[in-house]
Amino acid sequence: MQVPAPFEYERATSVDHAIGLLERLGNTSRLIAGGHSLLPMMKLRLVNLEYLIDINDLHDELGYVRLARGEIRVGAMTRHRELLESDPLAEAFPIFRDAERVIADPVVRNRGTLGGSLCQADPSEDLSAVCTTLDASCVIRGSAGDRVVTMAEFYRGPYETAIEDNEMLIEIRIPVRAGGSSAYEKVERRAGDWAVVSCGAALWMDGDLISDARVGLAAVGPNTTGIPAISDALRGKAPSEELFEQAGAIAGENCSPQNDMRGSADYKRHLANELTRRALRRAVARIGGQAR
């Protein structure tokens, strides 16, 4: 049994309470949501902190998937399982269900949260790639009020985000646009493992032509990355295998994978290419109603 170093524990009863605690305790404290990333790091003593602020009681306040005007709002404490099972979410963004099916295992999905996943800022994290693909924005709350940042602004490096010590992520907002669909592709060494590479694609059609497209990659750089060059290459074109190949090639060129236990950089570059093509192909097929 691995045991963490001593720490103080407090259970927040509301978002305001949690932010008040963060104000007081600053960088000596950490929020704990599902705990599947933080607890192992504490047990391995990679993270030593003085105070742990448990926000699981905020699930009532921050656990939701809401359809708002022109966007879907997902509370930061929404658990993986809820994301997996949300029909409105799957209908608007099938990429979520694709991704949730291959995130960890049911035990983790029962506890882990959207906010916890994003805030961990692991470069291989799946929901980060999903949110990047969908051009989501993050609502960060502090004692002074809310601020909204893009995914690109949210990530500052591996395991680093734009959230200050006295703030917390409370919501993700995803714009809903007509005529689109999305898909997620992941290669892992074993079920439930982190991605070797994963790729999200979202695509919108105007008649026979692509009006917009976005691709988000995980595990091939310091953070999940969107590839604007792919969007530029696809816009205004009719979807075709040649076009997807071109997009794949752009993805392969525009990432910075490293050699590690999960695979060689060359292989990951190849996967970025291959999975981009697959995800785009599937997203387009979904728009045409050819595939789920």
Add this chain to the structure above:
Amino acid sequence: MTTLDDRPLGFINNDEKPVGHGRMLRKEDPRFIRGKGKYVDDIQLPGMLHLAILRSPVAHARIVSVDTMAAMSHPKVKAVVTGADLVEKGLAWMPTLSNDVQAVLATDKVRFQGQEVAFVVAEDRYSARDALELIDVEYDVLPPVVDVRKALAADAPVIRDDLDGKTDNHCFDWQTGDEAATNAVFDKAEVVVTEDIVYPRVHPAPLETCGCVADYESVDGQLTLWTTSQAPHAHRTIYALVSGLPEHKIRVIAPDIGGGFGNKVPIYPGYVCAIVASLVTGKPVKWMEDRSENLTSTSFARDYIMRGEIAATRDGKILAIRTNVLADHGAFNGVAAPLKYPAGFFGVFTGSYDLEAAFAKMTAVYTNKAPGGVAYACSFRVTEAVYLVERLVNCLAYELDVDPIELRIKNFIRPEQFPYATKTGWVYDSGNYEAAMRLAMELAGYDELRTQQAEKRLKGELMGIGVSFFTEAVGAGPRKDMDILGLGMADGCELRVHPTGKAVVRVSCMSQGQGHETTFAQIVAEEIGIAPADIQVVNGDTDNTPFGLGTYGSRSTPVSGAAAALVARKVRDKAQIIASGMLEVSVADLEWQKGSFHVKGDPSKSVTIQDIAMKAYGAGDLPEGIEGGLEAQICYNPENLTYPFGAYICVVDVDPGTAQVKVRSFTAVDDCGTRINPMIIEGQVHGGLTDGVAMALMEMIAFDEAGNCLSSSLMDYLLPTALEVPDWQTGHTVTPSPHHPIGAKGVGESATVGSPPAVVNAVVDALKPYGVRHADMPLTPSRVWDAMQGHPRPPV
């Protein structure tokens, strides 16, 4: 209560049989599945303290100083012990199972990342762990030896400078077979195929990590050690020899064990530390390692770099096999194998084939990695041997462009050749290889699979069919050849039939979950006619079981199982004499059937074993010369090993775009001789196959250039899940062992031995359109993709 309807299909009702071999639910399972198993970590004693070990963060360094002052002042710490403290007690070093020495706590140098440096004893587990961070060790970091191929380089740093006159990292050389004869065959052979084959370092990773509770009672000088041990008796003797405590004052108890796979054969420094801690503090002390400690410091398996060569005629007659092996033994040679066999039973690398000659040469070296080289369900290195030969035969099939099964069948040792003496000196007891191979082909639908594969290849789809055929050598072993640290590998067994006809059988081997409480009850039941439910099996307590060498190398059924059958027959012989008195006929006039003796020709005149038991303990006279009671003890010395075998066929699909491997189906035909409980056999096979798929596809203990272990958690060391494996299809043939009392051969490791080559052969077969003849494990998507690009890479 279990009803017949709940039981698996094909269940034979043991009540009708009425006793003995056959399908039967495991007697121990109600305890396990209800969470009522009792493991070492469940043991709580009054006043018990907790021990935590400080481990080296680096692979190779000289210890400059160890400052324990701050740790000592922690309010809940009772003791802090360093290597220097152990030197004073003469306990800083201990023997390994291969007669090397290993540091209990490092004194001069640390030699691998994770090596034990000091320990803390505290009131609770948290405080003990906290206090480790208060110990200040200054290291003078030395260059490590990580690449095994460079271990013998002239400028390589010398790891084992603790050994007198040691000037290099050479561990041992070993060879087997006839080199000249083999070279002669190779020189004239029409076809020679050479392949470099790596079996990477893997880890047993049992669910329960290692640990113990040591309780030394100073008043009567009694040490009781509850411990995760697959070999309690061997451990007790070694503790006596190392510590100087008299052996009769040491009681080793292995309670329920949560998986062993060889990981719990060695004595680890942690056990010795806990004993020292109890001696020092006068309190019981518990040490349970955590997952990272288990993965980084306890015995690994494999780590063989093999160059294999196979010689054949152009029409596919295999003539000879030759191999040169470089073995990585880590920092201390902790191999668990009979002393005369430093490479275990690797000598069976000749496989299941009738050869003209064979030769193997091995060089073993020290590196700055965790020590060991235990079994991991490997039957003493048979795993590496089988992998080598089964890959080589496939490479030959590739070069000759023939079907790999046809090639195998053509070269099998034929049934009439048994007992068969191999060119490396092993005598295979019995076998009918072609029958098992053909059954596997039939179950798998081999011909249809090949047709389907051809169709898929035309469409650019990558389907692979992999075959392996293995022969294992298990059941160590004959006293004349085999011992571990001087202890012969014979097993004792004791059977007591109580007055009411219930019984207790005490065995020396030790279950780690294999179902001994059921299997051994069934073995005895078959012989003596008492229902398995009425026979208690006791194991794991040295005060309450006869001496024997424990459970590993699939030796429980071949050795202790034979002992159990023979002791039951000994009791039955005595019962027959008592029965002759009860029925007033001569012994020769009695016939034995289903638990009772009756007078020949008159079945109405009979006494049951229960009647006889009551008589044996009851009032009244017994036949002349017969003592009261109905019990016996024996020690069984096997005359040979047993040689189970099997034919495996694996089908995989490889995604051409991502190089991901999906195991679509797996057919396993096993022949372990007489089958005692087919359900337990199937369970063992299922587990071993899962293990084998994982080793082939994902498991590996890796190191970086500095000697840091990169596989120190289960996030990095990938264990398989149900999603990685198909529904297993099992079949069997039965070729009893001629020398085992009930013809059983052992099956615990068969599937782990046989499945990795089947999976690798399948993946390589799938990649045939890419011209791939060999690719090393673990076949992760990245490594498969490398092979598809024409540059398969060795994993080390």
